[in-house]
Amino acid sequence: MINKLYGTSLSLLTDLYQLTMAYGYWKAGKAEQEAVFNLYFRKHPFQGGFTIACGLNSVIDYLNEYKFQKEDLEYIGSLTGSDGKKLFEPGFLTYLESMEFQCSIDAIPEGTVVFPNEPLLRVQGPILQCQLLETPLLNLINFQSLIATKAARMRLVAKNDALLEFGLRRAQGPDGGVTASRAAYIGGFDATSNVLAGKLYDIPVKGTHAHSWVMSFDSELESFETYAEHMPNNVTLLVDTYDSLQGVRNAIKVGHQLRERGYELGGIRLDSGDLAYLSIEARKLLDEAGFEKTGIVASNDLDEHIMDSLKRQGARIGIWGVGTKLITAYDQPALGGVFKLAAIKNPNGEWDYKLKLSEQAIKVSTPGIQQVRRFRDSKGFVSDMIFNTETALIGKSTMIDPYDFTRNRSFFETMPYEDLLVPVFAKGQLIYNLPSIHETRERVKSQLAHFHEGTKRFVNPHTYPVGLEKSLFDLKTDLILKLRADSEAANQN
Ligand SMILES: Nc1ncnc2c1ncn2[C@@H]1O[C@H](COP(=O)(O)OP(=O)(O)OP(=O)(O)O)[C@@H](O)[C@H]1O
Ligand SMILES: O=P(O)(O)OC[C@H]1O[C@H](OP(=O)(O)OP(=O)(O)O)[C@H](O)[C@@H]1O
Numbered sequence: 001m002i003n004k005l006y007g008t009s010l011s012l013l014t015d016l017y018q019l020t021m022a023y024g025y026w027k028a029g030k031a032e033q034e035a036v037f038n039l040y041f042r043k044h045p046f047q048g049g050f051t052i053a054c055g056l057n058s059v060i061d062y063l064n065e066y067k068f069q070k071e072d073l074e075y076i077g078s079l080t081g082s083d084g085k086k087l088f089e090p091g092f093l094t095y096l097e098s099m100e101f102q103c104s105i106d107a108i109p110e111g112t113v114v115f116p117n118e119p120l121l122r123v124q125g126p127i128l129q130c131q132l133l134e135t136p137l138l139n140l141i142n143f144q145s146l147i148a149t150k151a152a153r154m155r156l157v158a159k160n161d162a163l164l165e166f167g168l169r170r171a172q173g174p175d176g177g178v179t180a181s182r183a184a185y186i187g188g189f190d191a192t193s194n195v196l197a198g199k200l201y202d203i204p205v206k207g208t209h210a211h212s213w214v215m216s217f218d219s220e221l222e223s224f225e226t227y228a229e230h231m232p233n234n235v236t237l238l239v240d241t242y243d244s245l246q247g248v249r250n251a252i253k254v255g256h257q258l259r260e261r262g263y264e265l266g267g268i269r270l271d272s273g274d275l276a277y278l279s280i281e282a283r284k285l286l287d288e289a290g291f292e293k294t295g296i297v298a299s300n301d302l303d304e305h306i307m308d309s310l311k312r313q314g315a316r317i318g319i320w321g322v323g324t325k326l327i328t329a330y331d332q333p334a335l336g337g338v339f340k341l342a343a344i345k346n347p348n349g350e351w352d353y354k355l356k357l358s359e360q361a362i363k364v365s366t367p368g369i370q371q372v373r374r375f376r377d378s379k380g381f382v383s384d385m386i387f388n389t390e391t392a393l394i395g396k397s398t399m400i401d402p403y404d405f406t407r408n409r410s411f412f413e414t415m416p417y418e419d420l421l422v423p424v425f426a427k428g429q430l431i432y433n434l435p436s437i438h439e440t441r442e443r444v445k446s447q448l449a450h451f452h453e454g455t456k457r458f459v460n461p462h463t464y465p466v467g468l469e470k471s472l473f474d475l476k477t478d479l480i481l482k483l484r485a486d487s488e489a490a491n492q493n
């Protein structure tokens with residue numbers, strides 16, 4: 001889909017430094033050395049307590065057509081360095097031209113609730129190929145997970161109300177709009193106003209009309225009547241162009257006319273003013289006139305906090321139209337997902353584990369061929385344990401809080417669990433049955449239902465426990481100590 005949107009393969013959708021490193025691996029004879037990278041984020045967005053994984057479908061689309069085209073190679077071949085000479089030798093371009101995608105990818109399915117430090121994707125394969133994928137995979141997963149999470153927060157507030165995504169006009173460009181519409185639907189929105197997203201992704205499309213429609217007539221009533229005359233099966237009237245409650249009265253008049261023709265007034269939309277007060281008054285007017293089933297849509301810079309406040313004020317809004325604050329993830333415009341090397345195979349065929357040190361504990365990466373085990377009890381999910389698949393887990397396993405080793409928990413084999421990462425590509429071949437977008441949306445709903453309310457609240461959410469299995473914790477600690485000792489020794493020389 002993503003390739004279709006641009007009408008070209010997107011192998012150049014990467015940072016130049018991925019290509020220069022790829023070239024370096026090739027020149028140094030390391031191109032085919034097997035490596036493992038993990039894609040994860042360090043902190044939930046929106047000061048929340050959960051994140052929704054999203055974007056895997058686009059990753060699959062992207063990789064299914066991963067190929068350096070002739071024009072791509074010509075462009076790469078034209079790039080020059082500081083001396084004005086070509087950056088890349090022709091032999092490297094030939095290598096890229098004949099390169100077949102050979103990586104294996106395990107991933108957490110879209111729509112799963114995920115937590116900091118958990119690998120959303122694990123990529124294993126020739127280091128040159130893994131490296132090239134860092135940027136596009138992060139681009140696809142970070143943004144969509146961010147928007148799906150924002151949408152899921154709004155769904156939690158809206159409960160059973162309808163949620164309409166109206167964001168395209170405020171989106172970060174065409175692709176920002178289209179992919180955000182998809183992520184918003186997965187996160188729990190019911191429909192989008194974005195017609196292209198509706199067509200590409202099978203998302204229901206819905207909408208009302210704008211103020212310009214009303215303003216183009218001599219009177220509001222005439223504009224409503226004309227709209228209803230031509231589209232009697234899709235009438236939601238925007239009532240706030242001049243005076244919202246007078247607008248509701250005009251809508252009711254049109255509602256009576258529609259009934260005479262065998263149709264119903266679908267809804268009215270409020271787009272300014274005090275949405276609590278106006279929706280309560282509008283509901284009274286509609287109910288008194290016998291339009292109990294006519295819905296009230298509200299829009300105007302809504303986000304989950306305003307929606308929550310409106311609900312607490314007793315607003316009678318049944319349908320929420322949300323644009324800017326959702327589509328741009330206004331209060332946090334990026335998820336900080338990263339892609340880190342975790343292991344590399346040595347010439348003896350064994351894994352050498354790799355770790356990035358940092359002064360900040362949160363930025364120290366975790367080595368290992370990682371998997372996430374999610375334990376549950378009768379009430380729901382209780383904790384996640386990241387482990388190294390190379391270390392057998394037999395009987396009791398102990399999980400350690402990576403930031404406080406004195407905190408640990410034990411699990412027994414008998415405790416129910418699921419391992420979250422599933423095989424998606426095996427040596428370049430797609431082996432995953434993609435769920436439909438509707439199934440993915442359902443997954444978000446059922447996943448969230450299994451988490452404690454505290455994890456889902458907006459203010460100071462409960463930190464869901466995620467730890468490292470003891471042998472992985474030990475591996476990480478030993479590596480940190482070794483790297484620190486090495487660098488100290490190097491400093492003294
Ligand atoms: N009862 C309410 N409680 C909390 N927030 C509200 C309430 N009613 C509206 N809002 C929100 O307040 C913000 C600004 O609304 P406000 O009424 O100040 O301006 P406005 O209606 O946008 O004015 P206009 O569109 O005519 O310029 C919007 O984000 C809106 O969703
Ligand atoms: O408010 P949002 O959540 O972004 O939802 C989309 C907004 O787009 C439309 O407004 P329009 O483009 O006419 O702008 P305006 O309402 O700010 O004047 C619509 O009436 C909504 O208010």
Ligand SMILES: O=C(O)c1cccnc1
Nearest residue numbers: 166193206207208209323
């Ligand atoms: O259909 C609507 O009401 C709509 C669509 C886009 C933006 N604002 C409103």
